[in-house]
Amino acid sequence: MNADSEAAGLRLLSAASMRMAGVLDMERVARHLVAVALGGFADTVGVYVAEQLIVGDEPPRPPGAGAVEARRIAVGATGADLEPLFPAGEMVVFAAGSAYAACLADGTPQRFGELDRHFVLKPRVPPPRPARERLADLSDFLLVPLRTGEAVLGLVAFARGSAAGPFTDAEAALAGELAALTARCLDGARRYQREHAAARALQAGLLPLPPGAVPGVRVAHRSVPAGRANLVGGDWCDIIPLPAGRIALVIGDAMGHGSAAAAAMVQLRAAARTLAMLGKDPAQILAWLDRIAPDIGPVQFATCACAVLDPAAGTAEISRAGHPPPILVHPDGGCDVLDLPPGLPLGLDGADYENIRVAVPDGSTLALYTDGLIETRARDLEAGIAALRSALAGGAARLEDACADVVAKLAAPPNDDDVTVMLVRTGT
Structure with missing residues (x-):
């Protein structure tokens, strides 16, 4: 040549x-x-x-x-x-x-x-x-x-x-x-x-129940793994039907991304579901997850928020472990950031968690989310919560559209952290 x-x-x-x-x-x-x-x-x-x-x-x-x-x-x-x-x-x-x-x-x-x-x-x-x-x-x-x-x-x-x-x-x-x-x-x-x-199959198998599967509530959720290449992360959410028409809602964020965080997420999610079905209240669920977290592998810390919603009574009992506070959207569109004790993240062992009962009138929407939705390099926690309140207050009437709008406005890819948001609306 x-x-x-x-x-x-x-x-x-x-x-x-x-x-x-x-x-x-x-x-x-x-x-x-x-x-x-x-x-x-x-x-x-x-x-x-x-x-x-x-x-x-x-x-x-x-x-x-x-x-x-x-x-x-x-x-x-x-x-x-x-x-x-x-x-x-x-x-x-x-x-x-x-x-x-x-x-x-x-x-x-x-x-x-x-x-x-x-x-x-x-x-x-x-x-x-x-x-x-x-x-x-x-x-x-x-x-x-x-x-x-x-x-x-x-x-x-x-x-x-x-x-x-x-x-x-x-x-x-x-x-x-x-x-x-x-x-x-x-x-x-x-x-x-x-x-x-494989990751899509894993996530599909771990998705909460589809909308309409739980009487008395409507549900919409979105999960967006961090970055362009990650397939699955440490965020999870779950909806667990309980006796007497109550519903357990769990959302969590295992530290990190990729397979290690996903493995921790799977174990924590399964444990939370089991504890809820055994009749544990939100604070008890978090206390048990706190004990379990150090033994699940390299990912030892996670945040979590747990609620038991009673649509018939119009109330919810909520507790959180270092997780961002839920937001309650009233039927008239007003938004309240629920004032709950923050609690310590799971995995620190010996943390105390407290249940707070809040009114959830018919037609209200409870927003649960992970910190990836509100915190970025350019936006701190306070500004992120303000942006989320604005997006929820002016959101679409249809719950699926409102959930999609929130993610589109606050989590434009490539996002720095995993993002999960779950909207639960009472009433039919």
């Missing part, structure tokens, strides 16, 4: 690295590769990943000698739209013995001079003339595996027309470097998407 070609190759790798770095979506990674490669390296590019990578949790095992299933996740060509012929997102089957199947099975590059049409589906409408001409002109094909360690995640199909000429040996090696870079980014995106799916 001469100096000019070497410099062009470095520019290509640099451009691909800059575009794909930090991208956490497999399809976007593939589209970035296609865009870079079409900038002078190839006339058509297709990115395929093993179907098992899409539907499974682990990298695909080496296929046998038979047909191989793969998913086309990106395709592009200079001067033509190939989507009608090769739609992205389509599952294809590479026939046994084909160059594509061999590349995926053996993880070795393949080279041929004519389009292998065995997996091309007939489009519903005839492809445009530019697409037909582009395909007819292709005369050199290079398949390069997307390999990470021992696993072959998929392949990249590069092709050139007669004007560009065939790939040189140096360019084939450069294609291998491009594919290796892409494979690393795809694997990172795959791991992120797998963890994201």
Whole structure:
């Protein structure tokens, strides 16, 4: 490779690295590769990943000698739209013995001079003339595996027309470097998407009961993990139906973010639910959680607010452990920050907690939230509570809309801390 070609190759790798770095979506990674490669390296590019990578949790095992299933996740060509012929997102089957199947099975590059049409589906409408001409002109094909360690995640199909000429040996090696870079980014995106799916499943399983599930109240809640990359944090909220039409409401914030805080959150939430169902009052629930907190792992401290709401009596018994005070929104829109003893955070052992009984008239809304909603680098606690009162007082009549408005106004992403807010309105 001469100096000019070497410099062009470095520019290509640099451009691909800059575009794909930090991208956490497999399809976007593939589209970035296609865009870079079409900038002078190839006339058509297709990115395929093993179907098992899409539907499974682990990298695909080496296929046998038979047909191989793969998913086309990106395709592009200079001067033509190939989507009608090769739609992205389509599952294809590479026939046994084909160059594509061999590349995926053996993880070795393949080279041929004519389009292998065995997996091309007939489009519903005839492809445009530019697409037909582009395909007819292709005369050199290079398949390069997307390999990470021992696993072959998929392949990249590069092709050139007669004007560009065939790939040189140096360019084939450069294609291998491009594919290796892409494979690393795809694997990172795959791991992120797998963890994201697991975190979403975890959070979905821990959500409070849906609106309408508890007679006598309506409920709306939102949870927003901190930052752009966190999937789950230490915030939680719960709604627990109790005998005689009462409802226990719990909201908490385990210190930190990520898996350690989430693990603490799960244990504290489960313990609080059990204690409430055993008939403990809010102060007793917090006292027991205080004893439990030091033994749940690296996250030892948490704040929590607990209430037992009796819609029939129009009252609530509330206690808090270092948590921001609940806000009561009256039917006429007025807001009161409930004056409750702050208590110490959970995990300090031996703290005393006190129950305070407050009137909750029919049509009132009790707002419970974590400190991430009101405190930011640019807003202290006092200013945050004032902003929350303003948002609640002027909120929408529909509870779900009011909850969404509060989060939109006070917790614009990327937020510095996890945010959870729960609105509970009495009456039907």
